[in-house]
Amino acid sequence: TSFRVRSRWPVMVRNLRGRVGSKVEAVVMGEAVASEDEDLILPNHEFAQHAHVPSFEKYLEMYKRSIEDPAGFWSDMASEFYWKEKWGPHVYSENLDITKGNINIEWFKGGITNICYNCLDKNIESGHGEKIALHWEGNEPGLDDSLTYNQLLDRVCQLANYLKENGVKKGDAVIIYLPMLMELPIAMLACARIGAVHSVVFAGFSAESLEQRIIDCKPKLVLTCNAVKRGKKVINLKDIVDAALLGSSQNGVSVGVCLTYANELAMKKEDTKWQKERDVWWQDVVPKHATKCDVEWVDAEDPLFLLYTSGSTGKPKGVLHTTGGYMIYTAATFKYAFDYKPSDVYWCTADCGWITGHSYVSYGPLLNGATVVLYEGVPNYPDPGRCWDIVDKYKVTIFYTAPTLVRSLMRDGNEYVTRYSRKSLRVLGSVGEPINPSAWRWFYNVVGDSRCPISDTWWQTETGGFMITPLPGAWPQKPGSATFPFFGVQPVIVDEKGKELEGECSGYLCVKNSWPGAFRTLYGDHERYETTYFSAFPGYYFSGDGCSRDKDGYHWLTGRVDDVINVSGHRIGTAEVESALVLHPQCAEAAVVGVEHEIKGQSIYAFVTPVEGVEYSEDFRKSLVLSVRTQIGAFAAPDKIHWAPGLPKTRSGKIMRRILRKIASRQLDELGDTSTLADPQVVDQLIDLADT
Numbered sequence: 001t002s003f004r005v006r007s008r009w010p011v012m013v014r015n016l017r018g019r020v021g022s023k024v025e026a027v028v029m030g031e032a033v034a035s036e037d038e039d040l041i042l043p044n045h046e047f048a049q050h051a052h053v054p055s056f057e058k059y060l061e062m063y064k065r066s067i068e069d070p071a072g073f074w075s076d077m078a079s080e081f082y083w084k085e086k087w088g089p090h091v092y093s094e095n096l097d098i099t100k101g102n103i104n105i106e107w108f109k110g111g112i113t114n115i116c117y118n119c120l121d122k123n124i125e126s127g128h129g130e131k132i133a134l135h136w137e138g139n140e141p142g143l144d145d146s147l148t149y150n151q152l153l154d155r156v157c158q159l160a161n162y163l164k165e166n167g168v169k170k171g172d173a174v175i176i177y178l179p180m181l182m183e184l185p186i187a188m189l190a191c192a193r194i195g196a197v198h199s200v201v202f203a204g205f206s207a208e209s210l211e212q213r214i215i216d217c218k219p220k221l222v223l224t225c226n227a228v229k230r231g232k233k234v235i236n237l238k239d240i241v242d243a244a245l246l247g248s249s250q251n252g253v254s255v256g257v258c259l260t261y262a263n264e265l266a267m268k269k270e271d272t273k274w275q276k277e278r279d280v281w282w283q284d285v286v287p288k289h290a291t292k293c294d295v296e297w298v299d300a301e302d303p304l305f306l307l308y309t310s311g312s313t314g315k316p317k318g319v320l321h322t323t324g325g326y327m328i329y330t331a332a333t334f335k336y337a338f339d340y341k342p343s344d345v346y347w348c349t350a351d352c353g354w355i356t357g358h359s360y361v362s363y364g365p366l367l368n369g370a371t372v373v374l375y376e377g378v379p380n381y382p383d384p385g386r387c388w389d390i391v392d393k394y395k396v397t398i399f400y401t402a403p404t405l406v407r408s409l410m411r412d413g414n415e416y417v418t419r420y421s422r423k424s425l426r427v428l429g430s431v432g433e434p435i436n437p438s439a440w441r442w443f444y445n446v447v448g449d450s451r452c453p454i455s456d457t458w459w460q461t462e463t464g465g466f467m468i469t470p471l472p473g474a475w476p477q478k479p480g481s482a483t484f485p486f487f488g489v490q491p492v493i494v495d496e497k498g499k500e501l502e503g504e505c506s507g508y509l510c511v512k513n514s515w516p517g518a519f520r521t522l523y524g525d526h527e528r529y530e531t532t533y534f535s536a537f538p539g540y541y542f543s544g545d546g547c548s549r550d551k552d553g554y555h556w557l558t559g560r561v562d563d564v565i566n567v568s569g570h571r572i573g574t575a576e577v578e579s580a581l582v583l584h585p586q587c588a589e590a591a592v593v594g595v596e597h598e599i600k601g602q603s604i605y606a607f608v609t610p611v612e613g614v615e616y617s618e619d620f621r622k623s624l625v626l627s628v629r630t631q632i633g634a635f636a637a638p639d640k641i642h643w644a645p646g647l648p649k650t651r652s653g654k655i656m657r658r659i660l661r662k663i664a665s666r667q668l669d670e671l672g673d674t675s676t677l678a679d680p681q682v683v684d685q686l687i688d689l690a691d692t
């Protein structure tokens with residue numbers, strides 16, 4: 001068998017075809033070859049035999065159809081779900097070219113459905129009501145709980161009825177500020193059931209950040225809990241919410257009800273600060289409601305959720321996803337990229353406060369009727385073997401995590417891994433940042449016993465679901481490469497002028513077409529959506545990432561090319577950290593860059609110029625870090641404050657970050673040309689102060 005090459009055919013396939021006789025080609029053509037090549041991990045034939053996509057040829061056939069006939073391809077995927085009414089005559093419409101009017105993406109418009117119905121009722125109707133939907137593992141070993149699909153639906157309906165009774169209607173926003181309790185996915189599903197738009201705020205964000213989001217989306221209600229234990233630490237969430245609600249009401253946005261789950265293992269009810277007229281204990285009111293709640297049928301293009309993420313300006317962006325396309329896309333990507341089978345037990349270590357938790361803790365898996373493990377705590381508590389303890393306890397078959405965790409467990413030593421069986425594991429996954437080849441190999445060899453393929457999934461909050469990802473079993477893997485595009489996705493690498501590059505190349509990663517899971521706008525700011533994502537390279541969606549493509553057509557992500565830092569897989573805008581620093585009364589100016597970090601991938605490095613007369617002191621340093629923790633959250637705290645009497649600026653006043661990056665990473669012989677600086681001496685001063 002061979003695949004025919006067409007001129008319209010994407011570059012990556014031409015690349016593969018071009019290498020007649022190469023090992024990759026031999027493998028994709030179904031010939032068994034032994035890998036002498038360190039870089040190539042061949043698919044396991046037994047795995048491939050049972051995989052949804054058993055070969056590269058099958059992938060090519062499906063991929064080709066998804067590109068040539070997106071309407072047909074995605075209609076087939078969509079018809080596996082329940083639609084009260086089918087979509088209109090056009091499966092999709094798109095305009096991705098700013099020169100041709102407003103950017104506009106629609107999928108399945110006119111189709112009437114409900115994602116909560118498809119996650120729960122549909123699975124129950126097809127006979128899986130007694131299957132476990134959620135296993136919950138508490139922070140403390142030995143503490144656990146579970147819900148079947150039937151039980152989950154009951155809980156969701158009770159909360160949905162409560163929300164309705166409190167005036168929440170279709171289109172209203174609800175803020176969810178919860179840790180990884182079962183109430184978190186329950187809350188998301190309850191909103192979806194009644195057509196409300198949830199906005200989950202990661203429960204590690206500070207009061208200021210929460211306040212900002214409340215002011216932006218004006219929720220009818222806030223759902224939270226009093227406290228949570230993470231490792232040995234107790235975090236008082238209710239205090240944070242109180243401060244945020246006070247701040248938002250002073251800014252004219254009052255929230256009527258704060259529904260608070262009493263997490264008594266972390267904090268007693270009587271120790272929780274309370275505002276009688278506003279606060280309600282979840283357990284006092286929700287269980288009294290009926291366990292049946294009619295579904296609010298919505299249009300495929302009605303909003304499902306808002307999720308705030310960082311960009312290159314100080315203000316977080318409210319990424320808006322709609323219902324139908326997101327539903328089909330998360331379901332399909334989950335099924336294929338993890339080769340999901342009904343007997344799988346799936347665990348993703350991400351928090352539902354991030355997009356990974358939306359698409360691949362809640363919606364994607366539940367749409368497939370999967371059994372999902374939710375873990376409340378931190379992965380190395382009480383010791384670095386906890387993950388494998390959980391894997392053995394629930395017989396986890398698919399384990400999806402972030403490179404930062406892999407690297408940190410790798411440092412703790414193999415014994416914590418090998419003392420557990422891990423025999424159940426079948427597929428591993430990675431997300432959040434490029435996974436370096438040595439971490440990839442450790443994950444593959446030690447955690448997966450050289451048996452489990454790794455799906456290194458490249459995607460973003462904006463993309464809704466996986467964009468470039470291996471399909472396990474279908475083709476050889478290269479440690480550190482996200483490999484090939486998912487169905488329907490046409491990634492292109494462009495140079496700085498926006499010219500598409502072919503063959504082996506490196507440049508800016510863009511996408512040429514729309515896909516069902518794409519975000520539709522930035523809440524309240526469509527213009528910012530257009531300029532941020534569609535104006536740099538007209539006609540394309542620009543991801544903000546750099547990427548190279550190798551001679552075999554494999555994609556290698558190289559990190560952000562904009563002012564976004566990726567710390568432990570969390571996206572942080574340099575401008576946000578800078579604004580937090582300059583809010584400190586003794587900080588005159590600040591410039592933030594990312595530097596390489598062994599465990600976190602990148603860490604935050606801040607240059608700070610104090611107001612005149614202020615001297616460096618350890619207390620000042622601490623109070624600057626505290627300023628970031630209170631403005632954004634602990635996860636955004638700078639690791640290093642570099643004292644800067646001045647910052648390197650051009651004559652027009654622009655900070656030259658290129659130079660700051662070199663100083664931060666101590667690449668002092670690569671500073672380059674500093675003659676265009678207004679005051680070149682600043683650089684010497686900074687170098688002198690580097691290790692103070």
Ligand code: PRX
Nearest residue numbers: 431432433434456457458459460461557571
């Ligand atoms: O730089 C890329 C990196 O994470 C960014 C998206 O961050 P966020 O919207 O918070 O979503 C994280 C979870 C999807 C991307 O622009 N990134 C994510 N996954 C990968 C990655 N970089 C390389 N390889 C990945 N697998």
